[in-house]
Amino acid sequence: MIDLTIADDVAHVVLNAPEKRNALDPSALRELGTAYDDAEAAGVRALVLRGEGAGFCAGRDIAGVDPATDDVSGYLDGLVTPLLKKMSAFPAPTFAAAHGACLGVGLGLLIATDVVYVADSAKIGSPFAALGAALDSGGHALFYERLGAHKTLDLIYTGRLMSGAEAVQSGLFSQVFPADEVRQATESAASRAAHGATQAFLASKRLVARLRDDRLALWDAVAAENLNQESLRDTADYREGFAAFQAKRKPDFTGR
Secondary structure (H helix, E strand, O other): OEEEEEEOOEEEEEEOOHHHOOOEOHHHHHHHHHHHHHHHHOOOOEEEEEEOOOOOEOOEOOOOOOOOOOOHHHHHHHHHHHHHHHHHOOOOOEEEEEOOEEEOHHHHHHHOOOEEEEEOOOEEEOOHHHOOOOOOOOHHHHHHHHHHHHHHHHHHHHOOEEEHHHHHHOOOOOEEEOOOOHHHHHHHHHHHHHOOOHHHHHHHHHHHHHHHHHOOOHHHHHHHHHHHHHHHOOOHHHHHHHHHHHHOOOOOOOOO
């Protein structure tokens, strides 16, 4: 159910099980991890993740799951969390186009992506109130950091789903587009990134991860920025960028 195509230095990863709203079972999670491995091995300079059909991803595929024998830890700790970490650490800028249902593990896939563009009709929140289960895949951290405690628990207790427009307005994700434009906007952004200064982008990606995970103070972050700039000075793209600026021409970045 996971399709991977590569064109012009961009990997396109598609969740392709529209008949079940791209819900993910263990096999699909492994396929998705393999797609990211293959894209990394191919040396792509950007990646786009999207879902086929009416929604991005409705979460875990619980059809046929028996709560009495459900290996919750094996699914979450053994499969979901390692996948999300792999996605987050992907060595190129990553983009997601989100439409329709973006729930549970589907929300986690977005959290693990660098830039998320959402359709105005997207549905984002915690549907677990109706299941007797708890929000997972990083949802608590995202909602609390961006929305605060009260709105986070309101969404969890009520099961209310935010539209894509509300999610962007609340600071969850980057930009909102009409549903028929979100894929093109995402792919265009990824294409631009794939022709940019990849090493500089990755330096910023790593620093943002440290700001998120290690809560760097201002001057520690400034020191990290200074080290980034020093290391980038020796890259081909740094030299090309300065040369292009001085010659008043468009830079031709190679990602090195």
